[in-house]
Amino acid sequence: MEEYDVLIIGAGPIGMACGIEAKKAGLKYVIVEKGALVNSLYNYPVFMTFFSTSQKLEIGGVPFVSISPKPNRNEAVEYYRRVAEKFDLQINLFEKVMEVNKVSAAQFEVKTSKRAYKTKNVVVSTGFYDTPLLMNIPGEDLPKVTHYYKDPHLYAFQNVVVIGANNSAIDAALETHRKGAKVTLVIRNSEIGSYVKYWVRPDIENRIKEGEIKAYFNAEVIAIAEDNVTIRTAEETFTLANDFVIAMTGYKPDFEMLKKLGVNPEDKFAATSVYNPETMETNLPGLYLAGVVCGGMDTHKWFIENSRIHAEQIFQHIAAKHKQ
Template identity: 45%
Template sequence: MSEIVDILVVGGGPCGLAVAIEAVKSKLSHIILEKGSITESIRRYPRRMRFFSTAENIEIGGIPFPISNVKANREEALQYYRKVAGYFDLNFKLFTEVIGIEKKDDIFHVFTAKGETYYAKNVVIATGYFDVPRKLNVPGEELPHVSHYYDEPYKYSYSKVVIVGGANSAVEAALELYRHDVDVTIVHRNEDLRQTVKYWLIPDVKNRIKEGKIKAIFNSTVKSIASDSLIIQNVHTQEESTLPADFVFILAGYVPDVKLLFRSGIQLNDVMVPSYDNQTFETNVKGLYVCGTVVAGIHTEKVFIENGREHAQALVDHIAGRPVRPVKNLIMRI
């Protein structure tokens, strides 16, 4: 058997980094297994994205995040988390996907897709949710011009784009595309945009819709997607219509990947929330913890970096055998 670390972290996002930093501060050995690059989910954000939260609310490890603006953009966040990881000399194994966790004689055996096995006294699952987009499960969803991730606007100038969804990501993409000479249509199953859309975007997008510069079709769902169009259906009348589209973005949110939790013996309720102690974040499997957005199940909008980072402090307190610092605002919205 190779080295047995005190804490093995599954996931190298901000909350996973926060756990490893707390381990370093507590003089506990650790390793982070991440199936992509460091902070892979942020790397896959839209290139021109700016965070909802202020910079101080997404700091980790007590390291200040000094920027000229109040809110950081994607590039600034990537640089910040990389430098913080280097400052604490965190131990990574990147591009290493964890496929199984099994506890044997109080030691966790963590299996990877590469065929490697790692060993730990405690395991923290901090896998987030951004890897699993919520799908429509309609014909044509896997066509090459259809994507569940929006990247940047320039590629789509002077083309027709349909965006499916009515929350932050859909609204931000629609506004940015419109301002780069894209013919944009939003299709949303509800009668209006989601109430959780960033407050400063609401007047902008609603005025653009009122002017007809962004088209919006509410109370409608997608039935199928073809190479140059898609069929939508009104949820009330069941009437179908065809929309032309050069590109389609399905920005309907994300769901947690619970397969690993389930295979690890963690109990889940009907909305994919794992069974855990809300003070220590230890699951029903002793020594196996959850951290960050994964604690919220399908309600991914309830946990962010700013409260997920506090989970790290509490669970490492518990592992280290000291009084657990209370987590403020366990479920919140900034």
């Protein structure tokens, strides 16, 4: 069984930043990732543009050079790959963590789909993009339904229903519309989401105003069939012809492993009840949280930009313990 000072779960930008800090501290570490490098970013829409500037996405002091003020998904994937190469980070990809157990006061055992590890510390940097929030309605499991939107070309000349009010839904509606899809946008609330990118909001509002995209507010899809969907509004319930459903209903962290360890994040937990905001150590000594997982169900609280500091906080604390 391989032994480490630190095992980091998740090779996203924050997991990588943790690996860089571990290496700087001279600690023996490994990053374990169930998918590809920066797996969540890899699964973002192909043409997605970040809200932030490239400088705010940098890790390890490596400049992120973009040809535009705001970089896109493809530039980010390439940037983080080059960072991994520069620091020669030890990352085991396509290796899913199956179980984490604390076996003594100073040691964990981690079992993955490929091997087992012993480690003094575990950093959980798993993000939230892997677990969609389901609608739990009839037909949600049909092949025509997706909770992950990638490329608009698939939807050319099709009847498409997009569910959601924030950036992922609005981007999907606009991009598929421009590929010739007949788009219907279904929004649970009375308006477009407040987090929609400021340069996108006028575009979607004008497309709705001009009737190019049909939008139903205060509405929800209540059933999906092979060739239609059923929509309920405050005034009526009706059936609409449909070929594809893009359900951008949001995502949540996978809390099961944390709960098994005795870390119990609730839907809206107080940070200090689960982890120390100065060290990022949880109520279970040696177990740390980093990145967006720290926000629990509030997935708008932490981003790459404001959670990069977690890596420094964690490894200052671990390095101090290591010297004792």
